[in-house]
Amino acid sequence: MSTSQLFRTEDEARMRRLLAADAAYARGWRAFRDRQEALVRADAALADEHARLCERARAHGGNKLHSLWNFLRAMSTEAAQLAFHHRVTGDAVTLAGVRLRAGFLLREDDWRSQGHKNNWRSDLWTADCALGLAQAMDFASASLTDAERAAWSTKILACGVRPVLDEWIDPRRRIHVLDSMGHNWWSVCVGGASVALALLPASVEESERTRLLERVADGFVEFFNYPGNVLQNKQRTFGRAGEFIESIGYLDYTLQPLVLLFDVLRRQGRRDLPAELPGLARVCDYYLASVQPLGDRVQRINFGDMGSGSDTVGSYNHHPTPVWLWLAREYRRDGLFHLVRRAHGAPFDSTAFLLWPEDMPGESFADAPGDAIFPDIGVAILRDGHGPRDALLAVKTGEKWNHNQSDAASFILSAAGREWIFDPGTTEYSHPLHAAYFKGSLAHNVVLPDGREQDREFDDSGVKLMGTIPTRLFAPGYRYLLADACGPWEGVYQRYYRHFLWLDRFVVVVDDLQTRAAPAEWTSLLHHEGEAGIAADLSSVDLRQGEETMRVHLCHPRPSKIDFGEGHRSRILPGGRKYEYELTTKPYLRVHYAGGERRKKLIQVFALPDAPAATVSSDHRGPVARVTIATAGGTWEIGCNEDADGRVMHLNSWVKADAVETDAFLYAVKRDAGGAVERAALHNGSRLIVDGRMWFSALLKADALVEPHAGGARVQASLTAPTSVAVEAAAGGGVLERRLSAGDSVSLFG
Numbered sequence: 001m002s003t004s005q006l007f008r009t010e011d012e013a014r015m016r017r018l019l020a021a022d023a024a025y026a027r028g029w030r031a032f033r034d035r036q037e038a039l040v041r042a043d044a045a046l047a048d049e050h051a052r053l054c055e056r057a058r059a060h061g062g063n064k065l066h067s068l069w070n071f072l073r074a075m076s077t078e079a080a081q082l083a084f085h086h087r088v089t090g091d092a093v094t095l096a097g098v099r100l101r102a103g104f105l106l107r108e109d110d111w112r113s114q115g116h117k118n119n120w121r122s123d124l125w126t127a128d129c130a131l132g133l134a135q136a137m138d139f140a141s142a143s144l145t146d147a148e149r150a151a152w153s154t155k156i157l158a159c160g161v162r163p164v165l166d167e168w169i170d171p172r173r174r175i176h177v178l179d180s181m182g183h184n185w186w187s188v189c190v191g192g193a194s195v196a197l198a199l200l201p202a203s204v205e206e207s208e209r210t211r212l213l214e215r216v217a218d219g220f221v222e223f224f225n226y227p228g229n230v231l232q233n234k235q236r237t238f239g240r241a242g243e244f245i246e247s248i249g250y251l252d253y254t255l256q257p258l259v260l261l262f263d264v265l266r267r268q269g270r271r272d273l274p275a276e277l278p279g280l281a282r283v284c285d286y287y288l289a290s291v292q293p294l295g296d297r298v299q300r301i302n303f304g305d306m307g308s309g310s311d312t313v314g315s316y317n318h319h320p321t322p323v324w325l326w327l328a329r330e331y332r333r334d335g336l337f338h339l340v341r342r343a344h345g346a347p348f349d350s351t352a353f354l355l356w357p358e359d360m361p362g363e364s365f366a367d368a369p370g371d372a373i374f375p376d377i378g379v380a381i382l383r384d385g386h387g388p389r390d391a392l393l394a395v396k397t398g399e400k401w402n403h404n405q406s407d408a409a410s411f412i413l414s415a416a417g418r419e420w421i422f423d424p425g426t427t428e429y430s431h432p433l434h435a436a437y438f439k440g441s442l443a444h445n446v447v448l449p450d451g452r453e454q455d456r457e458f459d460d461s462g463v464k465l466m467g468t469i470p471t472r473l474f475a476p477g478y479r480y481l482l483a484d485a486c487g488p489w490e491g492v493y494q495r496y497y498r499h500f501l502w503l504d505r506f507v508v509v510v511d512d513l514q515t516r517a518a519p520a521e522w523t524s525l526l527h528h529e530g531e532a533g534i535a536a537d538l539s540s541v542d543l544r545q546g547e548e549t550m551r552v553h554l555c556h557p558r559p560s561k562i563d564f565g566e567g568h569r570s571r572i573l574p575g576g577r578k579y580e581y582e583l584t585t586k587p588y589l590r591v592h593y594a595g596g597e598r599r600k601k602l603i604q605v606f607a608l609p610d611a612p613a614a615t616v617s618s619d620h621r622g623p624v625a626r627v628t629i630a631t632a633g634g635t636w637e638i639g640c641n642e643d644a645d646g647r648v649m650h651l652n653s654w655v656k657a658d659a660v661e662t663d664a665f666l667y668a669v670k671r672d673a674g675g676a677v678e679r680a681a682l683h684n685g686s687r688l689i690v691d692g693r694m695w696f697s698a699l700l701k702a703d704a705l706v707e708p709h710a711g712g713a714r715v716q717a718s719l720t721a722p723t724s725v726a727v728e729a730a731a732g733g734g735v736l737e738r739r740l741s742a743g744d745s746v747s748l749f750g
Helices: 009-021 021-039 043-060 063-089 092-106 114-120 122-140 145-170 183-199 206-224 248-267 284-291 320-331 334-343 349-353 430-437
Strands: 291-294 297-300 373-374 378-384 392-396 411-415 417-420 447-449 468-475 478-484 493-502 506-515 520-528 530-533 540-545 548-557 561-573 579-596 599-607 615-621 623-633 633-643 655-657 660-662 664-674 677-690 693-709 712-717 723-728 737-741 743-747
Touching: 009 021, 009 349, 009 712, 021 063, 021 092, 043 063, 043 092, 063 092, 063 122, 063 349, 092 122, 092 145, 114 122, 122 145, 122 183, 122 248, 122 297, 183 206, 183 248, 206 248, 206 540, 248 284, 248 320, 248 349, 284 291, 284 320, 284 334, 297 334, 297 737, 320 349, 378 468, 378 478, 378 493, 378 520, 392 493, 411 599, 417 468, 430 561, 447 506, 468 677, 468 693, 468 712, 478 677, 493 664, 506 520, 506 633, 520 599, 548 615, 548 623, 579 599, 599 615, 599 623, 599 633, 623 655, 633 660, 660 664, 660 737, 712 723, 712 737, 737 743
Parallel strands: none
Antiparallel strands: 291 297, 373 378, 378 392, 392 411, 411 417, 447 520, 468 478, 478 493, 493 506, 506 599, 520 579, 530 540, 540 548, 548 599, 561 579, 615 623, 623 633, 633 664, 655 660, 660 677, 664 677, 677 693, 693 712, 693 723, 712 743, 723 737
């Protein structure tokens, strides 16, 4: 007789309490039970399906071999879930389903799929099969014979554990390092095999098991601290704010085996590994920052190789729910439990049943971050909040390699419970459109010179310089960020800077562009939801979804042409053993601008659906392009000083535009209905004078928002170094000075 390490007596008691007290938990169990019973009803067809896949793999190899091993990996996962069902219910038919599925793997002498092409003995399939079959054996251990447990243990060790630990861990035999493969591979391979090793009965000497698991634990400390590699253009795996370098769906996959490993190591008294990984707690904020509630559903920001739509949070897609539940329990983050409730409502698989909390309400996203910058992946996410109609703006610069696409400088914009400017997602990696469309720049909301995309060579080599979010300034009703996408656009752009100003209910996008080579014509791509109505004079586009409209004002310069490209959007299909995608043809807007120059400034204004009625106009006088947004409550004036884009290096870029004098690249002035200045801001500037009053002055070009305050001013600044700042109390009044420190600060003058 053997007992389960994953489902202990106290776990069983807890599950019984939840079944009696938590309606969602009980509903999840009924759905889970129905799925398992449906699986075993189809058992008679599995042998024929397996034989057919084996024959295709022998005859054709390649993707047909992947098909076979995707089937076998699914068999290991199904065996684990059926074994959990049997462990809870004692159902003999379910146990027969476990044995049937395990038998397919037990007859294989080589558990690998992708490894064949590189002559490796192990790969993702190796670890996933070891993990699934080890879980199945653990859950069903009390019902298996001694001979079965011995045979299963021997096979798991020989085919699923030894090959992985030899190639990924052993000092003498390993062929992989943290610097090789995609960022998720090391964790998935080593984590899955290590859980299997820890769960195996006494087929491994305890001293050897301890030595191997200690080596694994040390390796995971290094994995979480991996700093990147200059020669290989490889970036750090986890950022300082908890971000993950690959798309967030691959963070799910990366952590999936680890949450089991962490608990098993603790229960066996070996090591409290999470205590050695302080960055793990910050991953909670990254997950919660990436949540995008849309009406009655919730999805995640889907930059990179991610599905598009609400199915991006599906349990089917790399099983995120157990990871969220483990993090919620470990770090007491109720928002993550609320995410589970919003996305799925009930536990879905064995790990979720075991991790479902008894003592957390999961009622809101109250502990989720608001505006967030993730500097080490070049992502910014700005939001009104986490309500069903709250607006959200997400911007990506980052890198281009592996699961990151050619999307540097792209953005996503949602409001009123709907996505308006979206990312098309991805599809199966074997599908021709994955490389031809989804990974390329045409699938993203970027600006192309002469139709040129990011260099496709970077798909394999990575980029030398990451895109970044170097500057931000956040205040109520006023948010600014600068996206620097020059690195990933190497060879195409010398300057690709995108400035985002979120002013009340308007989002202003200012592009500062310069090609590497010849003068170009310019095309701004907008992948949009809803019907697009183009104004006859090309000054705007109305995007309509039902009763809601978002108007895109094409302010500067006026486009020469607007047409549509043929794009695609993906949706993950529910059900099935391996997630698959449904593709639909989806036109996208192409806004064309006349060429003839290497430098270009583009200004577009997105009026959110709940924005007040506004008249948006623009003019261009000398080096200053201006946009005015006039509403009944007041007027915003935004100016772009083209002389401040680096072309004037020995002389400062002073300009005068009517009542405004500055050397800033951007300024924004808000006047009330009577014309009085309510707010004045400058970006990358040293002085701002409005209506004869000096609102800001410093020797260092800075970003600052200034508001009148009690005979002086309230200054919110973002500085790159300490500097003295001066403001004028009133036009012609006294000068107030104060030395401000580097970084973000708020100071009162006067």
